[in-house]
Amino acid sequence: AGTMRIAITPGDGIGPEVVAEAVRCLEVLREKHHLALEWTRFPWPSHAWHEQHGESWPSDALDQLRDYQAILLGALGDPGPVDDPNRYLLPDSISLAPLLEMRKGFDQWVCERPARLLPGARQYLKDDRAKDIDMLVIRENSEGEYVSQGGRLRKGTPDEVATQMEVFTRKATERIVRYGFEQARIRAAARLQEGRTRSFRTLDGRTCESQVCIITKRNALRHWGDMYTEVFEEISKEYPDVATHHELVDAACMKFVQCPWAFDVVVASNLQGDILTDLAAVLSGGMGVAPSCNLNPTDPDMPSMFEPTHGSAPDIAGQGIADPTAMLFTTARMLEWLGRKDPAMATAGQELFDAMAADLAESGDQQRSCREIGTAVCNRLKG
């Protein structure tokens, strides 16, 4: 497969700290498994960069990143030092723009966000309800509510009208729904391999090993809600082994709390997926352990982008106390993704995941520094 090249964009806030630990783990894994892996750093802290150059990232950022196989991003969104009297606050609509630009520019049309309560992770739900959370939320990442069409008419006047258009295409709907069903099969197969099973009922009373739940708000946002539902029903016929389910987004939020174990793969639109994944993340241990994988599964020449779901947390940045766990989980996911072309990467990714999970299970409750956690995971990898 040749040498794989990763672009590392640590970003700002706690980004550089957590990325540093990810890089240490990558170094250990590269040496241990003789991985054909190289990386380059792009230090573009959005706030500082904007202050100097008037843009949150260089305008040719996407061109600079285009030739990498993957992008590993720390975090973006630190508005700048708030206690500096000459402070220069960058609104997050600017500092976070590169995220959306990468997703669009590299057609990363899938956003995969697994939620599973790892032993040692924080539980917010009573009665061990969170224990059996094991879902993969697949967020449509290329259109829908995020097309940035709209504007402000008579801006600032009492007669102002602000509009925002949601645009959904059948093509993008079909590919994300089909992707969801494929993932359901892959997950069921992986569970069987591990000797685990789950069972989901179909409407006609059969029992399946896996399930896809489609999310809409079709009782209020009818047009795309109906299209989503129709596409889902059509494609589901190709997957008789996968149970199907439909939830309205508001009811889904409730059920994530009440019966999170009832979900396997969840397919949602861009905004509804954004909301549901934050909720799923917190229910399964908090942002500290949630990875976000922005994937282009169709075009091998386009880089996919991997980021922890957490933000730049400026309030704790620079103190060395950020938890790198989500970043390590994210890095493991990236390696698994690269493993599609080079199995050694997949092995390394699985090893990183196992090390991080073992470390979390053993030390979840302890107060440790970012560096200490990184060191503990590195030591496990060295073994």
Added chain:
Amino acid sequence: AGTMRIAITPGDGIGPEVVAEAVRCLEVLREKHHLALEWTRFPWPSHAWHEQHGESWPSDALDQLRDYQAILLGALGDPGPVDDPNRYLLPDSISLAPLLEMRKGFDQWVCERPARLLPGARQYLKDDRAKDIDMLVIRENSEGEYVSQGGRLRKGTPDEVATQMEVFTRKATERIVRYGFEQARIRAAARLQEGRTRSFRTLDGRTCESQVCIITKRNALRHWGDMYTEVFEEISKEYPDVATHHELVDAACMKFVQCPWAFDVVVASNLQGDILTDLAAVLSGGMGVAPSCNLNPTDPDMPSMFEPTHGSAPDIAGQGIADPTAMLFTTARMLEWLGRKDPAMATAGQELFDAMAADLAESGDQQRSCREIGTAVCNRLKG
């Protein structure tokens, strides 16, 4: 104030059962307090009505309801008997349409949904996190994502494009934001009366008795997100005694779970409010106790509409096991609303709330029938 007239629309599913208990309580209260209160029933079960007449409610439903001071709704959305081979399934986009039509037709531009963990209500969050939930979500109920503009181009073909327009006006934004600030003051005053206080920090370090948090997704849906933010900042200047806060909708979902006590009044758009209120409801005891008040505070001639947040729950309908608590809470809210013109109504509403809350606190865990709960509350009211 003259006799107040209520329209009661029991709806379908569990609606008629829970409404029956509300009516018994209303009868007791009317007699006890000599309330000048009358009601009329409109039995329009959406599924059955549609089957007979081809529409979910009569086409002149709004005209029939227009002259009432308030509408008390049970539930809508029962698709019909699923085990009947001749079944006639009504999609909820049709059966629920009357809800949206009433909100629009009567310009019920505020949807108020209080969330407070009542003693005896079910807790889903660990560590008593839910105990201090005491928020009022104010949902913009007249525009935004719910304007029903859009359509399906090349419907059913591979090239289909479905669009949905979101339309936000400054006028509606201002009135809902101002309403939020007014409620914050009212709530702070009521707490002081009860000898309770809460404290919220402002950005410049002061401490306030109340807070308004505005919700947007301005980093992705920029146009109305910016307008919301600007309007919020402007209006907040008129309320220096109220602390202000901003959350992105995805982060708000997380924080509702992590630190629900940090919220007081929350102002959100139509869809984001819909999602957040379902989440707030489940965190504070489940749909079993959540009222939804669709208010027109500006036009005294327009009826406001009161409904429990829960749905028609067709799976348990007709068995007499539905929990009428949310319906009683909703009825109490309706009486309080009518109390703006007739203080005796407010007294009765408070009494109903207290009776229902006392009953819940005492018997929350017991399995009781709908009728038993209604009887228990009635007895408290009598006694």
